[in-house]
Amino acid sequence: MSVIKQFLADPKLLLNAVGEGIYGFDLSGNAVFINPAAERMTGWKSAELLGKKIHQYHHHSHADGSAYPADECNIYKTMFDGKTRQVKNEVFWRKDGSSFPVEYTSTPIYSDGQIIGAVAIFRDVSQQHKVESELKSALNKVHELSEQLKDENAYLLETLNEDWQEAGLVGHSAIFQTMLAQLELVSQTDSTVLILGENGTGKELVARNLHRLSSRAEQPFVKVNCAAFSPTLIESELFGHEKGAFTGANERRKGRFELAHGGTLFLDEIGELPLEAQSKLLRVLQEREFERVGGSQTIAVDIRVVAATNRDLWQMVEQGKFRMDLYYRLNVFPIQVPALRERIEDIPQLANNLIVQLNKKLGKQLRGISKSAINALQAYNWPGNIRELQNVLEREAILAKGRLIELTQSLGTEIPQQIADDLTLEQAQAEHILKVVELCNGKIAGANGAAQKLGLPESTLRSKMKKLKIR
Incomplete structure (x- = not known):
């Protein structure tokens, strides 16, 4: 009981023991009480502040350094209107000129029904802000990784759905062994490779083995079929887009360049790339950086580029259908697949x-x-x-x-010879395509579809069917 009596006789014993800082003010705004916790947090000793308007010492400016007038101070306002205030997102200033974030409560003090001053109880929330910042950063990282995982899963699913068979890079012929020697030689570098060859020769397989033999083997191998996307979508496919960049862009999406960071980007059917996209691809190949569609942030990437085509790119250059500077940028080390x-x-x-x-x-x-x-x-x-x-x-x-x-x-003999002899080339093509589509029960895309059987991209087959008026 003697301890309780002692506390009641001298309430300052309790105030001095608490961990929060406590300031007491009279109606003039002068400090009448400062506890040890407040001294520790601010560096100002009570002897230096008692009897003074301490707003000018510890509360004179906002966090950005702009002036904080005394008549706007929430602590002083409490003394005038008698309202208790709980304040966040402000700072107190230390004696050494530094500041720290605080949360405080200002409460009026009454005597005989009259306000005689106010008390401010505050605490340093630096650690709390640090934890919140780290948590926010961690959540952003989780969101970023989740986005990346979603993009990579979508790409992986797309890759797995292709009926790619691990066959083709076998053989003892001299022409094939010469190609393999070139492949092994260039795989030890980061040089850009252009793989040339007819449809169905295994150009993608060459590209995959080039990646497998390189120092980037443990990093992603990302494929882009340049013929599979419309001119309006190829840029988004390559570089990604921000949410709202265009109609249907309901969320931010990473492009193939970002997904291939650290690894190999395989640009299949590069001859089908629209001219507008060619100029943007050239810039990325030169500078190794780009912006997403609808974005302004520059993204740097470390990738090895491998391109493939069954077309004569130089002839396309002469026809004005392919950029000469892009041709030279891609044709660093050409490999001809026999x-x-x-x-x-x-x-x-x-x-x-x-x-x-x-x-x-x-x-x-x-x-x-x-x-x-x-x-x-x-x-x-x-x-x-x-x-x-x-x-x-x-x-x-x-x-x-x-x-x-x-x-x-x-x-x-899919088209009987006696019939084929009487057909034009377009008619023969139409007959052959119809026969294959029938054999596939009308299935165009995917595994065992007509496009696969004919050795054509789905988009190319549909285009041919439209041209040949095949329904």
Whole structure:
């Protein structure tokens, strides 16, 4: 009980013991009480401030350094209107000239029903602000990583949905071995590579193996099919866009350049890139930085660029359809992928490699391909190259009744010769496309679709069908 009596006899004992800073003011705004916690936080000793208007010492300016007039001070206002105030987002100033964020409560003090002053109880919230800032930063990072993961998942799903088969880079022919030697040589550099070759020769496979052999093998390999997007969408696909950048842009999205940071960006069918996008691609290749569509922030990337085309880019340059400066920027190290008819001796090895893949895909246990079938495959000209070989073998694997693949249909006879002789080129193309579409039950895109069977991008096939008036 003696301790309680002692506290009641001298309330300052309690006020001096609390961790919050406490200032007491009279009606003139002069300090009449300052506890030790306030001294520790501000560096001002009570002897230096008692009897003085301490607003000019600890509350004279806002956080940005602008003046804080005394008549606007929330502590002083309480003495005039008797209203208790809880204040956040202000600072108090220390004796050494530094400031710290505070939260405080100003409460009026009454005696006999009259206001005789006010008391301000404050605390330093620097640590709280630091924690909040770190939490906000962490949440932003989580949001950023979540966005990146979402973009990467979308891209990965898109890649997995493609019917890309890991076959083609096998063979002992001299022309093929020369290409492999070039591939291994340039893979040890970061030089830009232009892969040239007909449709179906395995240009994407060459690009993937170039990445696998490089020092960037553990980083992303990101593919862009330049023919698959309209001129209005290709820029967003390459560089990404900000939310609201255009109709339908409901959220921010990273482009393929950002997703490929640290790794390899594969620009397939580069000859199909619109001229406007070519100029922007050239800038990125030169400066390795860009802005998202609808954005102003410059984003720097570290990527290795590999492009591929089945078109004669120099002829396109002469026709004004492809930028000369972009051509030279891409054509640093060209690799020519040979057509299958140029490496007929590789067909047995290619066929066996493909049969291994087909066994996995179809759940078969095929042992190989008959000698007569090999002879027939080697006697064919293969306009569709390895992709056509894949399709032929898959069809025959499905039809196979034994453990060896035989050819049940003559190669290149999808259009009967007696009919083809009487057709124009466009009519023959239309007949062939119709036949393949029928075989695919009307399916155009995706695995086992007509586009895949014909060795064409979906957009190219649809364009041809529209031109040929095929419904």
